[in-house]
Amino acid sequence: MWRQRLLIGLCLLLALEFAVGAVTKFWPGPTFFGPAYSVKFANWGYPSWFRFVIGAGELVAAVLLVIPRRRFRFLASALLVVILVGAVLTHIISQDSLMNSISAPIHLTIMAAIAWASRPEEWSELWSPRGSEKPKAAAHP
Numbered sequence: 001m002w003r004q005r006l007l008i009g010l011c012l013l014l015a016l017e018f019a020v021g022a023v024t025k026f027w028p029g030p031t032f033f034g035p036a037y038s039v040k041f042a043n044w045g046y047p048s049w050f051r052f053v054i055g056a057g058e059l060v061a062a063v064l065l066v067i068p069r070r071r072f073r074f075l076a077s078a079l080l081v082v083i084l085v086g087a088v089l090t091h092i093i094s095q096d097s098l099m100n101s102i103s104a105p106i107h108l109t110i111m112a113a114i115a116w117a118s119r120p121e122e123w124s125e126l127w128s129p130r131g132s133e134k135p136k137a138a139a140h141p
Contacts, residue, residue, distance in 0.1 A: 007117065011073060014110065015065035018058045018080065025055030034100075044090050057083050070118050077115035084108035 024031040031037070037055075038048035057079055064076035084107055091101035 015062040019062040022055040022059035074118035
């Protein structure tokens, strides 16, 4: 029970972090993280509009993280793993300083652990309407 509460608390904290991060991607000017993300994305070699795609992904994942269902937590963490792998690679390729780069691998590790802990037992459960219900076994005579 305490593990479940710890996981829920961690997901709420991470949802808040990624929601704030998403808002800063949509913000047109400088943020408390430094220059505007339109400038940062251009410096990294991406079109400046790509920040909206990343921000939208982070925002969707933040919302999914606060829904108390295992499959939504898995989908959120899997989406964030994809985004964070891109962030880690971007920081490595652009040779950003350790201070600017440390957050992405830490969050990638945390989100990968949450994705693993939240993975469905059967992949069909992920898309079924009921989500976490197991099919009933047929009775054998």
